[in-house]
Amino acid sequence: MEAKFIPGDKVPAWLAELAKERRTAVPRREGEAVVFRPFAPDQPVPLGRQATTPPKGSVFPQCEPLMVFRYEKDPASPDTSQVRVKETIDETPRLVVGGRPCDARGFATFDRVYDAEDVKDLNYLARREHTAFITMACPRPSSTCFCHWVGSGPADTECSDVLMTPVEGGYVLEPVTETGGELLGSGLLEDAGKRLDEAHVVHKRAAEGLGEAPDLSETPGKLLELFDDMGFWEEVSAKCISCGACTYLCPTCYCFNITDEACGAEGARLRTWDNCMSYQFTMEASGHNPRPTKAHRLKNRVGHKFSYYPTIHGGAIACCGCGRCIKHCPVSVDIREIVLKATAAEPAEQE
Amino acid sequence: MQPLNPYLPDVATITEIIDETPAIKTFRVVLGEKRMKEFSFKPGQVGQLSVFGTGESTFVINSPPSRMDYLQFSVMRAGEVTSKLHSMSPGDQIGVRAPLGNWFPYEDLKGKNIVFVGGGIGMAPLRTLLLYMLDNRGDYGDISLLYGARTPQDMAFQYELPDWLGRDDLKTQLTVDVESEGWEHSVGLIPNVLLEMEPSPENTVAVTCGPPIMIKFTIQALHKLGFQDNQIITTLEKRMKCGVGICGRCNIGTKYVCKDGPVFTYEELKQLPNEL
Amino acid sequence: MSLLDEMKGRIKERLPELDVVIGWQRGFDPLHATPLFMRGEEDVDRLVLDPLCVHNLATYLTGLRDKKVGVVVKGCDSRSVIELLQEKLLDRENITVFGFPCEGVVSLKKIAREVDLDLVEDARVEGDTVKVTVDGGEKSFPLAEVAADKCGRCRYHNALLSDEFVGEPVTEPEADEYADVAEFESRPLEERAGHWREAMQRCIRCYACRNACPLCVCRDHCVAHCRDPHWITEQDTVDEKWFFQVIHAMHLAGRCTECGECERACPVGIPLLLLKRKLNKEVEELFDYRAGTKVEATPPLMAFQVEEENINERGW
Numbered sequence: 001m002e003a004k005f006i007p008g009d010k011v012p013a014w015l016a017e018l019a020k021e022r023r024t025a026v027p028r029r030e031g032e033a034v035v036f037r038p039f040a041p042d043q044p045v046p047l048g049r050q051a052t053t054p055p056k057g058s059v060f061p062q063c064e065p066l067m068v069f070r071y072e073k074d075p076a077s078p079d080t081s082q083v084r085v086k087e088t089i090d091e092t093p094r095l096v097v098g099g100r101p102c103d104a105r106g107f108a109t110f111d112r113v114y115d116a117e118d119v120k121d122l123n124y125l126a127r128r129e130h131t132a133f134i135t136m137a138c139p140r141p142s143s144t145c146f147c148h149w150v151g152s153g154p155a156d157t158e159c160s161d162v163l164m165t166p167v168e169g170g171y172v173l174e175p176v177t178e179t180g181g182e183l184l185g186s187g188l189l190e191d192a193g194k195r196l197d198e199a200h201v202v203h204k205r206a207a208e209g210l211g212e213a214p215d216l217s218e219t220p221g222k223l224l225e226l227f228d229d230m231g232f233w234e235e236v237s238a239k240c241i242s243c244g245a246c247t248y249l250c251p252t253c254y255c256f257n258i259t260d261e262a263c264g265a266e267g268a269r270l271r272t273w274d275n276c277m278s279y280q281f282t283m284e285a286s287g288h289n290p291r292p293t294k295a296h297r298l299k300n301r302v303g304h305k306f307s308y309y310p311t312i313h314g315g316a317i318a319c320c321g322c323g324r325c326i327k328h329c330p331v332s333v334d335i336r337e338i339v340l341k342a343t344a345a346e347p348a349e350q351e
Numbered sequence: 352m353q354p355l356n357p358y359l360p361d362v363a364t365i366t367e368i369i370d371e372t373p374a375i376k377t378f379r380v381v382l383g384e385k386r387m388k389e390f391s392f393k394p395g396q397v398g399q400l401s402v403f404g405t406g407e408s409t410f411v412i413n414s415p416p417s418r419m420d421y422l423q424f425s426v427m428r429a430g431e432v433t434s435k436l437h438s439m440s441p442g443d444q445i446g447v448r449a450p451l452g453n454w455f456p457y458e459d460l461k462g463k464n465i466v467f468v469g470g471g472i473g474m475a476p477l478r479t480l481l482l483y484m485l486d487n488r489g490d491y492g493d494i495s496l497l498y499g500a501r502t503p504q505d506m507a508f509q510y511e512l513p514d515w516l517g518r519d520d521l522k523t524q525l526t527v528d529v530e531s532e533g534w535e536h537s538v539g540l541i542p543n544v545l546l547e548m549e550p551s552p553e554n555t556v557a558v559t560c561g562p563p564i565m566i567k568f569t570i571q572a573l574h575k576l577g578f579q580d581n582q583i584i585t586t587l588e589k590r591m592k593c594g595v596g597i598c599g600r601c602n603i604g605t606k607y608v609c610k611d612g613p614v615f616t617y618e619e620l621k622q623l624p625n626e627l
Numbered sequence: 628m629s630l631l632d633e634m635k636g637r638i639k640e641r642l643p644e645l646d647v648v649i650g651w652q653r654g655f656d657p658l659h660a661t662p663l664f665m666r667g668e669e670d671v672d673r674l675v676l677d678p679l680c681v682h683n684l685a686t687y688l689t690g691l692r693d694k695k696v697g698v699v700v701k702g703c704d705s706r707s708v709i710e711l712l713q714e715k716l717l718d719r720e721n722i723t724v725f726g727f728p729c730e731g732v733v734s735l736k737k738i739a740r741e742v743d744l745d746l747v748e749d750a751r752v753e754g755d756t757v758k759v760t761v762d763g764g765e766k767s768f769p770l771a772e773v774a775a776d777k778c779g780r781c782r783y784h785n786a787l788l789s790d791e792f793v794g795e796p797v798t799e800p801e802a803d804e805y806a807d808v809a810e811f812e813s814r815p816l817e818e819r820a821g822h823w824r825e826a827m828q829r830c831i832r833c834y835a836c837r838n839a840c841p842l843c844v845c846r847d848h849c850v851a852h853c854r855d856p857h858w859i860t861e862q863d864t865v866d867e868k869w870f871f872q873v874i875h876a877m878h879l880a881g882r883c884t885e886c887g888e889c890e891r892a893c894p895v896g897i898p899l900l901l902l903k904r905k906l907n908k909e910v911e912e913l914f915d916y917r918a919g920t921k922v923e924a925t926p927p928l929m930a931f932q933v934e935e936e937n938i939n940e941r942g943w
Contacts, residue, residue, distance in 0.1 A: 030825065030828075030829050030895075031825075031826060031829070031895070031896045031897070031898070032736050032739070032895075032896030033829060033894070033895040033896045035829050035895065049743065049745060050745070052894060052895055052896075053829075053831065053894075053895065061863075062831065062832070062863040063861060063862050063863040066358045066359075067358065067359060069403045069404075071403070079442075080442050080443075081444075082362075082444060083362050083403050083444045083446075085359065085360065085362060085403070085446070087356055087359060113596075113597050114597060116596075119357050119595045119596065119597065120354040120355075120357070121357065121358075121597060122354065122356045122357075123356075123358070140746065142745030142746065143655065143656045143745060143746070143747060144655060144656075144745070224604065224624065227604070227624040227625065227626075228624070228625055235664075238662075238664040238687075239661060239662040239663075239664065239687075241686065241835070241838040241839055241892075242838055243833050243834050243835040243837070243838035243839070243892070244831075244832070244833035244834055244835070245831075245833040245835045245892075245894045247833075248831045248832070248833045249831070249833075249894055254597070254599070255598055255599030255600065256592070256593070256597075256598050256599070257592055257598070257861060258358070258406070258407060258592045258593065258598070259406055259854075259860070259861045260401070260402075260403065260404050260405055260406045260407075261404075261860050261861070261862060262403070262404030262405075267403065267404045269358070269401075269403075269407075270861055270862065271358075272861040272862075272863070273831075273832075274592075274598070274599070274600070275833070276599065276600070278852070279846075279847035280847075280852045281590075281600050282589070282590050282600050282601075283590060284588065284589065284590045285408070285429035285430040285433065285590075286429060286562075286588075288563065290589070290603075290626050290627060291626070296626070300602075303604070304599070304602070307604075307605075308602065308604050308605040311605050312605050326655055327744075327745075328894035330682075330835050330838075330839045330888070330891065330892030330894075331661060331662050331682060331839075332654040332655055332659050332660075332661035333661075334654070334655045334661075336655075337655075430854075430855070431854050431855050431857075434855075
């Protein structure tokens with residue numbers, strides 16, 4: 001599979017070709033935000049910066065039916081009705097263009113849970129298998145980027161099919177998977193030739209720009225040690241307003257709610273993004289809530305990402321370092337600061 | 352083989368509804384004929400019951416695997432789904448996703464003496480193991496049961512109490528929190544009655560379930576009686592949605608109550624972060 | 628002595644009698660301030676006080692009701708404190724207000740239109756100028772140009788309530804005529820509906836708008852999560868999202884102090900303050916009332932009069 005090059009001015013035409021084959025999501029400016037929307041030929045595609053929202057919804061929509069159901073009258077005994085339930089598996093071929101390596105890599109966190117040995121989430125898997133990613137390598141890290149902390153980098157290809165790198169006059173396109181190779185068949189593309197080296201210089205410079213990553217190998221244990229130190233958690237969560245911006249903008253946050261919606265005799269069982277910052281998330285029917293304060297909830301969010309998940313999944317951190325939770329937090333809660341503080345914490349004195 | 356869709360419920364038909372207490376109803380349900388034949392589970396496993404259009408909620412299967420004419424669930428009215436279930440009638444259809452979670456270590460308990468301590472609706476998960484053991488009586492040593500509720504009216508499974516009280520291979524003690532007219536059994540809080548019963552910890556395992564506060568003091572009482580942490584088994588309740596360890600709300604640190612639980616020994620619970 | 632040093636001094640003086648004083652410190656980059664919870668003198672040394680201190684810290688007060696809390700407020704923030712006191716959601720004796728004169732805060736959204744916020748290396752405010760260094764190059768913006776819209780029409784630059792006021796009060800400008808609301812109202816219905824449809828399309832239902840609001844006091848018991856009655860579904864449709872925003876705005880009619888935190892907190896930039904201002908405009912016309920300006924006043928929708936002066940109930 002050969003690397004290709006596309007001149008910047010031919011990108012819209014290329015996207016239009018791709019969008020004929022697959023339902024294609026690209027970044028679009030809406031108001032002050034950049035969000036992923038279906039490709040439309042008349043709309044500009046801002047590829048220069050990380051989008052406000054990740055393209056998580058392409059594989060894991062904010063709200064999707066897990067199944068639909070319908071009550072049907074039994075003609076033999078009209079007093080009773082039978083329920084018919086139908087799975088809703090979506091295998092539409094999709095393509096996401098212009099996400100960042102962190103955005104694509106977020107799905108690696110999903111995969112370990114949704115495609116586990118013992119449980120297969122078929123709704124997720126169908127979308128995951130049928131969605132391809134043409135990912136834009138990051139030429140320059142932002143002040144909020146920390147992908148190198150979690151074992152990634154600005155040109156990481158994990159979960160991507162094509163890596164796209166901005167170079168003079170256009171973009172170098174490197175196929176990563178077989179699907180990626182197929183996506184590079186267009187006559188609009190040229191051979192990358194020497195431009196490939198140029199792309200690799202961009203990758204190298206971006207990686208250097210991130211600097212040294214801290215050693216987080218002790219972090220899972222440290223966070224567990226701090227579990228009962230509510231003073232620590234109250235301090236680091238003092239400014240948190242307990243909204244869901246961090247989780248809903250996170251490419252790796254995968255928690256959800258299941259609710260039914262019905263109208264008349266039919267309806268759907270819905271899966272919707274849910275948010276561990278919400279009081280209702282763990283609220284039990286009895287009225288008991290194991291995570292009653294924002295300190296308990298932020299502890300779970302940080303603990304899940306940097307301790308519990310890595311412990312279960314061979315050290316993999318459930319964070320892709322995209323920095324959206326920092327950048328878009330209304331009060332600038334900085335998860336890096338909390339993780340470092342926990343990692344450096346002296347063990348509490350034994351009673 | 353095509354993997355199973357973990358969210359897709361069986362459509363089950365309610366065959367019987369028993370009014371247990373003012374707040375608790377018991378539902379007996381059957382799955383489709385073929386599914387019912389191949390269905391198997393272990394005592395202590397739970398299921399997600401759903402009313403289509405209202406939602407799902409988690410309950411333990413409280414009939415034993417040794418009696419497979421129906422699956423039995425006891426439902427305390429507390430929220431939206433449970434209220435809707437309480438308004439249903441025999442013949443109505445509901446969704447059942449089961450079995451989910453782990454189970455009581457009934458194999459490892461063979462040859463041991465068992466002390467059941469159940470409080471209120473917490474008797475439901477104990478019932479499945481109790482009946483299973485009674486159906487396989489020869490495999491176990493002495494079995495005793497302490498079952499308590501706030502008042503005699505709050506005591507579920509009343510239709511079984513005469514049998515349990517009358518058996519000579521089961522030592523049953525009932526208690527209510529406050530003196531009530533016509534009540535012939537103990538009066539007092541479960542942990543106190545347990546101390547009076549004074550079960551020996553020798554070759555014995557205690558299985559307890561009930562409100563958190565009751566479990567807390569029951570464990571203290573068991574410790575006082577000489578039970579070690581690994582001789583105490585309980586089953587937990589948490590808000591659950593997916594039931595298969597994905598959706599993220601029922602974890603205590605690394606353990607998902609829906610998948611790694613709900614049954615834990617007290618020794619295992621003590622290893623977990625303190626977030627009950 | 629600078630305003631900041633004077634403020635630090637006053638806070639240090641009062642801190643021994645308080646559990647915590649809430650102010651601002653520098654955030655993850657030089658352009659972002661972040662709330663600071665000061666418990667000891669060394670915390671006070673981290674305080675900053677400039678037009679980058681955008682957050683309304685009154686939002687935290689109801690969550691700390693059982694504590695002795697000090698709070699640093701701008702003029703608009705002080706109105707939220709007053710409104711909370713009016714509604715008896717705070718105890719006056721537990722609150723110590725540190726006020727100062729504010730001449731506007733920076734809208735980072737406006738700065739972001741000019742420079743890439745991801746690459747900010749330095750930022751500082753010198754007099755009326757905001758200086759931002761990106762990629763080695765410095766850009767200057769007159770504060771008036773990059774100030775939040777709310778600041779351009781603010782009538783209350785000086786804290787309306789304070790136990791400690793630091794600095795010289797600034798002159799307060801003319802009345803707010805709700806020109807922005809009137810302009811929006813003048814557009815055709817379809818255009819207005821389209822505006823909100825497009826904006827709500829990108830709402831992610833994170834409820835940052837609600838949680839950043841100092842007067843959204845239902846907190847953990849919000850109508851948005853109530854399943855019985857089942858007001859709002861989990862569906863991510865424009866209808867559901869819009870429904871919530873309308874409920875939110877209605878709950879704030881005559882209570883909203885127009886701090887704009889809903890709009891500032893929104894990660895996808897939905898211009899929510901306009902909705903709140905529309906309702907406040909109605910309240911001002913009907914009741915001649917502005918939320919959070921007098922501690923002793925009763926908000927009009929918390930009172931009942933048989934005959935309302937400006938509502939002609941029988942003459943229709």
